[in-house]
Amino acid sequence: MLDTPVPTLAQLNGIGALQQPTYDDPQAVDDVVTRLRGLPPLVFAGECDELTAKLGAVARGEAFLLQGGDCAETFAGVTADNVRNKLRVLLQMAVVLTYAASVPVVKLGRLAGQYAKPRSSDSETRDGITLPAYRGDAINGYDFTPESRRPDPERLLEVYHSSAATLNLVRAFVTGGYADLRQVHTWNTDFVKGSEVGGRYESLAKEIDAAMRFMAAIGADPDEFHRVDFHSSHEALLLPYEHAMTRIDSRTQTPYNVSAHFVWIGERTRQLDGAHVEYFSRIKNPIGCKLGPSASADDALALAAKLNPENVPGRLTFITRFGAGKIRDGLPHLVEKVAAAGVEVAWVCDPMHGNTFESDNGYKTRRFDDVLEEVQGFFDVHRAAGTWPGGILVEMTGDDVTECIGGGEDITAADLVHRYESVVDPRLNRVQSLELAFLVAEMLRQA
Numbered sequence: 001m002l003d004t005p006v007p008t009l010a011q012l013n014g015i016g017a018l019q020q021p022t023y024d025d026p027q028a029v030d031d032v033v034t035r036l037r038g039l040p041p042l043v044f045a046g047e048c049d050e051l052t053a054k055l056g057a058v059a060r061g062e063a064f065l066l067q068g069g070d071c072a073e074t075f076a077g078v079t080a081d082n083v084r085n086k087l088r089v090l091l092q093m094a095v096v097l098t099y100a101a102s103v104p105v106v107k108l109g110r111l112a113g114q115y116a117k118p119r120s121s122d123s124e125t126r127d128g129i130t131l132p133a134y135r136g137d138a139i140n141g142y143d144f145t146p147e148s149r150r151p152d153p154e155r156l157l158e159v160y161h162s163s164a165a166t167l168n169l170v171r172a173f174v175t176g177g178y179a180d181l182r183q184v185h186t187w188n189t190d191f192v193k194g195s196e197v198g199g200r201y202e203s204l205a206k207e208i209d210a211a212m213r214f215m216a217a218i219g220a221d222p223d224e225f226h227r228v229d230f231h232s233s234h235e236a237l238l239l240p241y242e243h244a245m246t247r248i249d250s251r252t253q254t255p256y257n258v259s260a261h262f263v264w265i266g267e268r269t270r271q272l273d274g275a276h277v278e279y280f281s282r283i284k285n286p287i288g289c290k291l292g293p294s295a296s297a298d299d300a301l302a303l304a305a306k307l308n309p310e311n312v313p314g315r316l317t318f319i320t321r322f323g324a325g326k327i328r329d330g331l332p333h334l335v336e337k338v339a340a341a342g343v344e345v346a347w348v349c350d351p352m353h354g355n356t357f358e359s360d361n362g363y364k365t366r367r368f369d370d371v372l373e374e375v376q377g378f379f380d381v382h383r384a385a386g387t388w389p390g391g392i393l394v395e396m397t398g399d400d401v402t403e404c405i406g407g408g409e410d411i412t413a414a415d416l417v418h419r420y421e422s423v424v425d426p427r428l429n430r431v432q433s434l435e436l437a438f439l440v441a442e443m444l445r446q447a
């Protein structure tokens, strides 16, 4: 443990930071980091504390977390339509979960900063040519040319500005009338409206309308009808950026990462003695840590001790991503041992990252049924252990893409060719996302 409030970047690099790009001009990185340090925060520390309190309710079994967004945001994707479409489906999912299961839903976008990706391999080979792997727009370009794939530190400034633009729009949408519950019908538009799940949503929206008319008739018009609390999150992978966005809060003199309300540690960078865990142990934001099939109960306990030594509810969320075939064997021991030790943690299921495979026609994809089966396994394990299945983290989009197989529209492997737009992992489209929300609401009702 280093003896400073936040270790310097050099100290973190000295510990050994995994999944970082190799820049060919270290001075250029330092210059960008210096410029970033001078830019205003994207979120306030007080907002992060509010989210910690909400996640505390999740840890106590009083609320459910809905976290979702793109696998990897792109700079080109920062458009009003794209941001609104994502927000719209998240609002629809949240309404379904809240109304159908009568549980408060904490809404967390996987957006406004999700620009850096860990990769299995440092390089990619096509037709005999090998170039650096695409690691997200924060690092290099997606085009398969040497120029585009060269890590460019100037991109970090674009991460900041793209995140600021996205967050600004999201804040305007959620407080400026778009998230008003009276809009519950207008979120159900275009291709979704005509789908089977869109019809189901329409019926639910009518019930909400009736309930709101009743509330209005008795003179009740709470603020919650007109706006929602919405927070931002991303994997804090790229340490030069995350470090540059770390500031000392003037109220408490403690460090916060002010690039997002919630940040998480990925499966590939959660080593107890690694640079990411060291960095995360110093910031005060609510944080997540992925736990995959290789995580033992002792790993989870050691991570909790280091990341949340004061055992504050809401500070630490364990995001499990075992895969549909492994969750029922792997998760029980972890959950039981963590609960027996009295560790305060919110448990969230990421049913995406353990269920990826390559289709015969060469697309990285996931089966909707596997996603569902992992969530069902998650609920079953928690029910057996007497613990609370606290939420889901999904990779989804507000568009009509064809990236995951199955769901009510029965997308097949042959359909993947039609609209596969993700630059890294496959996302649920809008109809599949809404279907998942109805199915999870049913599980929640039973929980």
Ligand SMILES: O=C[C@H](O)[C@H](O)COP(=O)(O)O
Binding pocket: 071, 117, 118, 119, 120, 121, 353, 424, 425
């Ligand atoms: O989104 C998650 C990871 O970045 C991704 O699954 C890694 O993908 P890869 O195995 O194609 O590198």
Ligand SMILES: C=C(OP(=O)(O)O)C(=O)O
Binding pocket: 071, 118, 235, 265, 266, 267, 268, 290, 321, 350, 353
């Ligand atoms: C990379 C991710 O997941 P994991 O760390 O679980 O592989 C992710 O959520 O983008």
